[in-house]
Amino acid sequence: MTKIVVAVKYVPDATGDRTFTSDNTVDREGVDGLLSELDEYAVEQALQVVEAGEGEVTVVTVGPEDAADAVRKALQMGADAGVHVVDDAIAGSDAFATSLVLAKAIEKLEYDLVFFGMASTDAGMGIVPTLVAERLGLPAVTFASEITVDGDTVTIRRDGDVASQEITASGKVVVSVTDQTGEARYPSFKGIMAAKKKPIDEWSLADLGLEASEVGGDNAWTAVDSTTPRPPRTAGEVVTDEGDGGTKLVEFLASKKFV
Incomplete structure (x- = not known):
């Protein structure tokens, strides 16, 4: 079982009017939130792996109370269980x-495998997967366009x-x-109803053996x-x-250095 x-x-929803707060952090209260689209691909690939054999998919998120909605969306897609790490001290934390x-x-x-989207749609840094791999002491294979899992081997x-690796x-x-x-995949009605019975564990920093001094905006390495x-x-x-539209078009393109 994998x-x-x-x-x-x-x-924050990318289609909304995203802004920053007075302390230069993303305003997450003034716009609707959702599961990062790039993470949906990671959930999809994990589901495909377990559907091809036998396994379980657990989804983990870190964020405020509303972040549980991201976990619920993944459960509706077909994940088996979720974990939501929520603690007021986490607010403002950087990638590290x-x-x-x-x-x-x-x-x-x-776990046997850990999947991430290539980046988040709000920060777009793309470094958290490799940072997590380093902390776990695991190899990281990143920016996958195609995934094949055969036993304990991932390709x-x-x-x-210009090339593929x-x-x-x-x-x-x-x-x-x-x-x-x-x-x-889109959540089906059956998946939405089934998700209501799936467990979501809520953990605090204390549950992870962490202190508030290790996280949060005041302790961030980047700002x-x-x-x-x-x-x-x-x-x-x-x-x-x-009658001279073509000429004007060429002149416009040339002024912008397109031609």
Whole structure:
């Protein structure tokens, strides 16, 4: 039986008006949140692995009370159980502290593989999977466009700009997947109803043996110094075709150095 832990994140909806708070952290109260789209691909790949054989998928998230919604979405997709690490002291944590909390949570679970999305859609750093792998003392195979699991061996294909790599690892492995692995499934009505009976454990820092001084914005290694609002969208330039539309189009493209 293959046991897979998938780390997921609750992020602000990218279609909303995302802003920063006065302390330069992302405002998570003024916009709806959801399961990071890139993490949906990780959940999908984990489900495909266990469906091809036998196994269990446990989803782990770190975040405020509302972050439980990200776990519920994964359970609706088909994951078996969830863990929500929630503690007021975690607010403002950077990638290093987040990786510490995730690693401690994963250590408390039984697992063979750990799956991540390639990055979160809010921060977009893409370093948490390898940070967690380092803390767990495991190899990391990252940016997988295709995953094959055969026993205790994991093979991925990583696509670059000019070539593709095939990477193989054995034993316990941390894997991050890209959005090229295939569309994530939509929760079915049956899956939504079944998710209501699936367990979600809630852990605090104390449950993980961590102190507040190890996490949070005041103890972060990285911080946002300042932010600038995105300028409002301006009206486009309208060119009336009076028989010389083609010429004007070429002149416009040349002025922008497109041709």
